[in-house]
Amino acid sequence: LDVDTLKNQNDPIGVDKQTLLDRVSGERIKDRIERIAEHTATPGEGCSRFTYSEEDRCVRDMILDWFDTLGLQVNVDAVGNIRARLVGKNPDLAPVVTGSHIDTVPHGGKFDGVTGVVSAIEAVTCIVDSGFRPERSIEIIVFAEEEGSNFGMTTAGSKTLVGTFSEQDLHHLKNEDGVSMFEMAERFGLHPEHCEQDRIRPGDVDAMIELHVEQSIVLDREGPSIGIVQAIAGGKFYRVHFIGEANHAGATPMDMRKDAMVAAANAIARFHELVMEKKLKDTVGTVGQIHCEPNGSNVIAERVTFTLDIRDVVQEGIDRITDDLEAMFNEVAETFNVTCEIEPVGTSKPVRLSERIIGVIEHAAQSAGLDYRLMNSGAVHDAAEMTPVTDVGMIFVPSIDGKSHKPDEHTHISDIQLGCKLLLSALLDLTAR
Ligand code: GLV
Numbered sequence: 001l002d003v004d005t006l007k008n009q010n011d012p013i014g015v016d017k018q019t020l021l022d023r024v025s026g027e028r029i030k031d032r033i034e035r036i037a038e039h040t041a042t043p044g045e046g047c048s049r050f051t052y053s054e055e056d057r058c059v060r061d062m063i064l065d066w067f068d069t070l071g072l073q074v075n076v077d078a079v080g081n082i083r084a085r086l087v088g089k090n091p092d093l094a095p096v097v098t099g100s101h102i103d104t105v106p107h108g109g110k111f112d113g114v115t116g117v118v119s120a121i122e123a124v125t126c127i128v129d130s131g132f133r134p135e136r137s138i139e140i141i142v143f144a145e146e147e148g149s150n151f152g153m154t155t156a157g158s159k160t161l162v163g164t165f166s167e168q169d170l171h172h173l174k175n176e177d178g179v180s181m182f183e184m185a186e187r188f189g190l191h192p193e194h195c196e197q198d199r200i201r202p203g204d205v206d207a208m209i210e211l212h213v214e215q216s217i218v219l220d221r222e223g224p225s226i227g228i229v230q231a232i233a234g235g236k237f238y239r240v241h242f243i244g245e246a247n248h249a250g251a252t253p254m255d256m257r258k259d260a261m262v263a264a265a266n267a268i269a270r271f272h273e274l275v276m277e278k279k280l281k282d283t284v285g286t287v288g289q290i291h292c293e294p295n296g297s298n299v300i301a302e303r304v305t306f307t308l309d310i311r312d313v314v315q316e317g318i319d320r321i322t323d324d325l326e327a328m329f330n331e332v333a334e335t336f337n338v339t340c341e342i343e344p345v346g347t348s349k350p351v352r353l354s355e356r357i358i359g360v361i362e363h364a365a366q367s368a369g370l371d372y373r374l375m376n377s378g379a380v381h382d383a384a385e386m387t388p389v390t391d392v393g394m395i396f397v398p399s400i401d402g403k404s405h406k407p408d409e410h411t412h413i414s415d416i417q418l419g420c421k422l423l424l425s426a427l428l429d430l431t432a433r
């Protein structure tokens, strides 16, 4: 490919851009997605690949090999975010970032996160294979611990990368066994104590685009195959503990019990009613995880802990629910003669993405004759965490039947290929000067 042809056209990188976009290979995308999916702790029952696990290690090693083949400059940061740079012609210019995550929820799918990582690798592969060098560097980031599967808090890797999480936060964030993110990162061979120096600061990165599967049903049901994201939902996340008293299930009279299970069941039902009653258009509330102690069929539950996940693209929608939680759960606790503790696990703010990057992606879509829809994201993404330090955009491709966070999550490779072409096109525009 002739670099000068690329440079001297009206379009910032020229007509031969199409030649470059034509290199995007569905075969290669499919192969990489499948190879990553092989590494799961639950074979035959979806992808379970938690950050800092053996499966995570295997996929990282494979991806590091791919980066090596592409000749990228690689750096793995304090908590395991992998940063791989295709150095541009002008290395002094701030790079454009693209990427996503490789960790999954328990029994998740092949596409959540991996689609964005593989598309980023595919886009850079096409550039490298063509011999073309953009002015600006392109950096692929494979984010660590996006799903919150270890610690109950989403996007801990990107939060640390941009300084939203400090070293102290890494000590406080603990898994179910009480092991902190700091300690798990250390055991994995990382240096979490370097998190401050490894931070991305405002100005370090010129722009970021994440490609992701939609995880909802809009694109699949109503089309088209491309979504351009305007806002990403924020949320508040809690663990709620109801504490009663264990006792004999057969011998304890019904009116002399402190039954944490009945209280929790009522609280969960009331929570659902509260969300239904107070919700704005996009508000959602979920109890997805529950633990009972001592968890015996003939023992009254002493302690029941469940999670709350409350989200909206506007803060008011979240606050309308959280404002009433404490009073409501305390009322339930009183009714059932137990106590209640609400433990905040974390928050993320709803964010609006950058008009500049949305414009670049829209322009790239229009010039390629691609139909697209402007939309919001109900799921959390690393892209949202990057907004304090750079201009961020996101591209969505359809999730078949809107299924996600489950083994039968699926996206057509042809749609990923299309999304990847759009990603590459936008990256070329953003890195042309
Ligand atoms: C991550 O996928 C989330 O939205 O919870």
Ligand code: MN
Binding pocket: 101, 112, 113, 146, 212, 380, 381
């Ligand atoms: Mn994801």
Ligand code: MN
Binding pocket: 105, 112, 147, 405
């Ligand atoms: Mn996810």
